[in-house]
Amino acid sequence: MKKLNWLFLMFLSFAFVACDDDDDEVDLDVTAPTITISSPTDNAVYAAGDVVEFRANVTDNEGLENxxxxxTNPGGTTSEIEDDDINDFLNDNRQKNLELDVTLPADAPVGAYVMTVEATDEQGNNAEESVTITVE
Structure with missing residues (x-):
């Protein structure tokens, strides 16, 4: 029994010696998320009533928040398509694949439309990426 107590005491003392003061340092995340829009391509042409397949990949080195x-239509009016708080524990909130089908209204005005993705990570770093399409 005494040997077991001494072994436990030795193990405990090694554990304290192995502790490092560097554990108290905090590394701030200053890297913004990365956004890659794969569809639609910039300057793609659609007709009113068409379905636009919007595909994008959003990643962050630490974790995505939103x-x-x-x-934005030719008149400057903005319509929100998606507002997603990220809760994906399987990949530590580091990646999100967007797959949205956006149906253009049958009476959509002719002109340039800007489709925008904005990503915010857990430290508040922002990134934004846009693609312009044309409705004829």
Whole structure:
């Protein structure tokens, strides 16, 4: 029994010696998320009533907090398509694949539409990426 107590005491003392003061340092995340829009391509042409397949990949080195997607029409009016708080524990909130089908209204005005993705990570760093499409 005495040997077991001594072994436990030795193990405990090694554990304290192995502790490092560097554990108290905090590394701030200053890297913004990365957004890659794969569809639609920039300057793609659609007709009113068409379905636009919007595909994007959003990643962050530490963890994503929120992703928003909106469309701005030729008149400057903005319509939100997606507002998603990220809760994906399987990949530590570091990646989100967006797959949205956006149906253009049958009476959509002719002109340029800007589709925008904004991503915010857990430290508040923001990134924004846009693609312009044309409705004829």
């Amino acid at each position: 992703i928003k997607v909106w469309v």
